[in-house]
Amino acid sequence: MMMNDQSIEAHTLSVLVENAAGVLARVIGLFSGRGYNIESLTVAEVDGEAHMSRITIVTSGSPMVIEQIKAQLSRIVPVSRVTDLTVEAEAIEREMALVKVAGTGEKRVEALRVSESFRARVVDTTHESFVFELTGAKTKIDAFVQLMRPLGLKEVSRTGIAAIARGPEAM
Amino acid sequence: MSDQKTDQMTGAEIVIKALKDQGVEHIFGYPGGAVLPIYDEIFKQDWLHHILVRHEQGAAHAAEGYARSTGKCGVLLVTSGPGATNAVTGLTDALMDSIPLVCITGQVPTHLIGSDAFQECDTVGITRPCTKHNYLVKSVDDLAEIMHEAFYIATSGRPGPVVVDIPKDIQFAPGPYMSPEKISKASYQPPKKGDLNGIREAAELIASAKKPVFYTGGGVVNAGPVASKLLREFVGLTGYPITSTLMGLGAFPASDDQWLGMLGMHGTYEANMAMHDCDVMINIGARFDDRITGRLDAFSPNSKKIHVDIDPSSINKTVHVDVPIVGDVAHVLEDMIRIWKETACSPDKKAIAEWWQEIEGWRKVNSLGFEKSDTIIKPQYAVQRLYELSKGKDVYISTEVGQHQMWAAQHFHFEEPNRWMTSGGLGTMGYGLPAAIGTQIAHPEALVIDIAGEASVLMNMQEMSTAVQYNLPVKIFILNNEYMGMVRQWQQLLHGGRYSHSYSEALPDFVKLAEAYGATGIRATNPSELDEAIKQMIDTPGPVIFDCVVSKDENCFPMIPSGKAHNEMILAGEPADVEVSEEGKALV
Numbered sequence: 001m002m003m004n005d006q007s008i009e010a011h012t013l014s015v016l017v018e019n020a021a022g023v024l025a026r027v028i029g030l031f032s033g034r035g036y037n038i039e040s041l042t043v044a045e046v047d048g049e050a051h052m053s054r055i056t057i058v059t060s061g062s063p064m065v066i067e068q069i070k071a072q073l074s075r076i077v078p079v080s081r082v083t084d085l086t087v088e089a090e091a092i093e094r095e096m097a098l099v100k101v102a103g104t105g106e107k108r109v110e111a112l113r114v115s116e117s118f119r120a121r122v123v124d125t126t127h128e129s130f131v132f133e134l135t136g137a138k139t140k141i142d143a144f145v146q147l148m149r150p151l152g153l154k155e156v157s158r159t160g161i162a163a164i165a166r167g168p169e170a171m
Numbered sequence: 172m173s174d175q176k177t178d179q180m181t182g183a184e185i186v187i188k189a190l191k192d193q194g195v196e197h198i199f200g201y202p203g204g205a206v207l208p209i210y211d212e213i214f215k216q217d218w219l220h221h222i223l224v225r226h227e228q229g230a231a232h233a234a235e236g237y238a239r240s241t242g243k244c245g246v247l248l249v250t251s252g253p254g255a256t257n258a259v260t261g262l263t264d265a266l267m268d269s270i271p272l273v274c275i276t277g278q279v280p281t282h283l284i285g286s287d288a289f290q291e292c293d294t295v296g297i298t299r300p301c302t303k304h305n306y307l308v309k310s311v312d313d314l315a316e317i318m319h320e321a322f323y324i325a326t327s328g329r330p331g332p333v334v335v336d337i338p339k340d341i342q343f344a345p346g347p348y349m350s351p352e353k354i355s356k357a358s359y360q361p362p363k364k365g366d367l368n369g370i371r372e373a374a375e376l377i378a379s380a381k382k383p384v385f386y387t388g389g390g391v392v393n394a395g396p397v398a399s400k401l402l403r404e405f406v407g408l409t410g411y412p413i414t415s416t417l418m419g420l421g422a423f424p425a426s427d428d429q430w431l432g433m434l435g436m437h438g439t440y441e442a443n444m445a446m447h448d449c450d451v452m453i454n455i456g457a458r459f460d461d462r463i464t465g466r467l468d469a470f471s472p473n474s475k476k477i478h479v480d481i482d483p484s485s486i487n488k489t490v491h492v493d494v495p496i497v498g499d500v501a502h503v504l505e506d507m508i509r510i511w512k513e514t515a516c517s518p519d520k521k522a523i524a525e526w527w528q529e530i531e532g533w534r535k536v537n538s539l540g541f542e543k544s545d546t547i548i549k550p551q552y553a554v555q556r557l558y559e560l561s562k563g564k565d566v567y568i569s570t571e572v573g574q575h576q577m578w579a580a581q582h583f584h585f586e587e588p589n590r591w592m593t594s595g596g597l598g599t600m601g602y603g604l605p606a607a608i609g610t611q612i613a614h615p616e617a618l619v620i621d622i623a624g625e626a627s628v629l630m631n632m633q634e635m636s637t638a639v640q641y642n643l644p645v646k647i648f649i650l651n652n653e654y655m656g657m658v659r660q661w662q663q664l665l666h667g668g669r670y671s672h673s674y675s676e677a678l679p680d681f682v683k684l685a686e687a688y689g690a691t692g693i694r695a696t697n698p699s700e701l702d703e704a705i706k707q708m709i710d711t712p713g714p715v716i717f718d719c720v721v722s723k724d725e726n727c728f729p730m731i732p733s734g735k736a737h738n739e740m741i742l743a744g745e746p747a748d749v750e751v752s753e754e755g756k757a758l759v
Contacts, residue, residue, distance in 0.1 A: 021295075021309070022295055022299065022305070022307070025296070025299060026299055029300050033300050064487060067487055068484060068488055071482075071483045071484035071486070075329075075482060075484050077303065077304040077324055077359050078304075078358070
């Protein structure tokens with residue numbers, strides 16, 4: 001009767017919460033306490049007047065575990081809404097990264113060339129380094145970072161995924 | 172403006188006023204530096220009865236006993252730091268068993284928070300995973316609303332403990348008071364009514380069953396006496412067998428013919444076999460706990476399952492169900508009965524009669540039977556005598572955790588809900604005595620008995636002082652086998668009889684201990700003197716410690732060994748060396 005032999009899949013959950021002290025800790029504590037995965041997590045206030053924040057979590061598990069995660073999230077008192085963007089909507093997912101690459105000569109030119117093809121922006125320059133700003137799907141950023149590795153990659157800072165459903169409806 | 176002025180109170184006054192407006196009459200607590208302003212307000216009034224415990228864990232369990240036996244919210248008040256950390260076990264216990272509690276903790280003044288001040292701890296951090304919700308009050312302006320919201324959250328939906336952590340400066344600060352009806356009920360709106368389509372589907376499935384069983388739990392008790400009444404009506408309408416979890420005992424009368432006894436690891440043979448072989452399982456307010464299911468992949472393999480639960484996260488957590496209904500048990504049962512009658516549902520009488528015949532066969536196994544003795548008191552016999560001799564009285568039973576708890580569940584029978592206070596989910600040794608105290612506070616005239624083990628009861632024995640101070644006539648009925656019996660049993664069955672540290676060495680003389688507290692001590696060592704001694708205990712007006720010296724190596728049967736299925740129970744008298752897989756051994 002157990003269904004834990006089902007395939008593991010990644011889901012993107014949008015969680016609308018009251019922007020109060022300790023709410024994020026409750027959400028994160030739920031994941032660590034119950035042994036769920038967090039692959040990406042972003043949080044910011046999205047409605048200052050209503051004091052609402054939006055947490056976007058990418059997690060993975062069997063369908064039964066994903067259902068359980070959603071139910072557990074929903075029962076946290078200051079959580080007002082949980083949406084599974086992977087099943088409930090066709091969603092757009094974007095991540096932003098700041099990527100520092102240092103080098104001179106050929107490598108420096110190549111780094112800049114690659115950044116152009118990825119439509120990355122140069123947001124800081126010195127004679128021996130760039131900081132690129134890049135927005136896109138997670139896979140695009142993974143690919144970019146991979147390409148920069150041999151070209152003098154120094155440091156990466158990523159925001160984690162923000163996601164929203166396509167179309168006119170709100171979550 | 173002048174109106175607003177007169178509405179100003181200190182934080183401590185706001186706390187007390189909020190308690191009054193919430194209808195609180197009793198509060199269990201222990202004072203300390205960070206709650207002195209609140210204690211000062213308690214001193215100044217006469218309607219709120221404060222019960223001074225001897226340890227904050229005792230306060231939490233007493234509040235649980237109070238809540239469980241009344242259906243009301245239990246309230247406790249403890250100081251910062253160790254006061255709060257000592258309460259954590261009780262809060263976790265209440266979370267696991269869905270008991271409504273409001274726990275007020277003092278905190279160091281706001282400006283000292285985070286400075287590792289004396290008796291400071293991160294109370295909201297520590298209690299976050301063991302509460303339904305918690306608050307750190309940062310402004311006195313929010314205090315009244317938080318207090319009322321705490322009660323609302325603790326008691327609505329699936330009940331649970333709520334902590335309100337109040338820094339000392341907030342307790343002194345003047346602020347506005349708001350009465351409960353002015354509070355917006357937050358965003359938290361748990362469902363009450365179940366989905367009617369689901370209920371209709373369930374009713375059809377129930378009517379079509381050939382081998383049905385009701386499997387009910389603590390949710391029925393939590394939904395109030397009306398839920399128990401409706402359950403009785405519906406079970407009566409169907410004529411189907413019913414079993415219950417440890418937490419649900421009393422929701423359905425044990426004297427009824429349809430009652431199969433408790434199910435699960437130490438449940439009856441007939442209950443577990445019915446669960447295993449049923450074709451329709453009707454789970455009402457239970458959560459497929461691992462004590463119930465045994466081996467999950469062999470759990471009731473051929474049944475369609477209906478699950479009524481107020482908490483959506485209980486649905487499909489470990490066991491996949493076919494008809495989930497999220498809602499309050501009482502509301503769902505009300506709709507269920509209405510639909511059952513409207514659609515003139517009627518069970519398949521022939522199939523049900525055959526099913527009952529099969530069940531009667533299992534009943535004949537007499538799985539709760541045990542070998543009697545003339546020379547030594549068998550623990551099961553002691554519970555049976557206690558049950559018989561207290562019959563007809565206004566009885567409430569609490570327990571500690573272990574073998575005695577299971578024997579109490581098996582051999583003490585309940586006709587009404589809210590009569591059985593036990594730590595089911597967390598399994599907290601030391602729960603029973605303080606829970607009995609809380610129960611006795613709520614029911615001063617009742618006969619409140621803590622069926623205890625000698626090891627468990629010592630974990631909160633200090634609460635005897637509380638019982639004596641308030642002249643609470645609780646009876647502590649210790650099944651004394653000089654072992655942590657359940658640990659010993661597992662060591663015997665699973666660890667080759669290597670009794671590692673499970674012997675209760677250096678026990679106190681419980682009779683003298685009772686006397687040292689100013690209570691009455693009674694000892695029985697022989698079956699022939701047991702009845703008289705129990706009668707004497709019941710007739711004693713004050714608190715009693717009853718040292719019932721029982722056989723030392725009795726095992727609690729029947730038992731589903733860990734990692735086994737319902738139909739692989741071991742019964743008393745069967746060879747005791749069980750073959751348990753390595754996987755099973757790793758389970759608890």
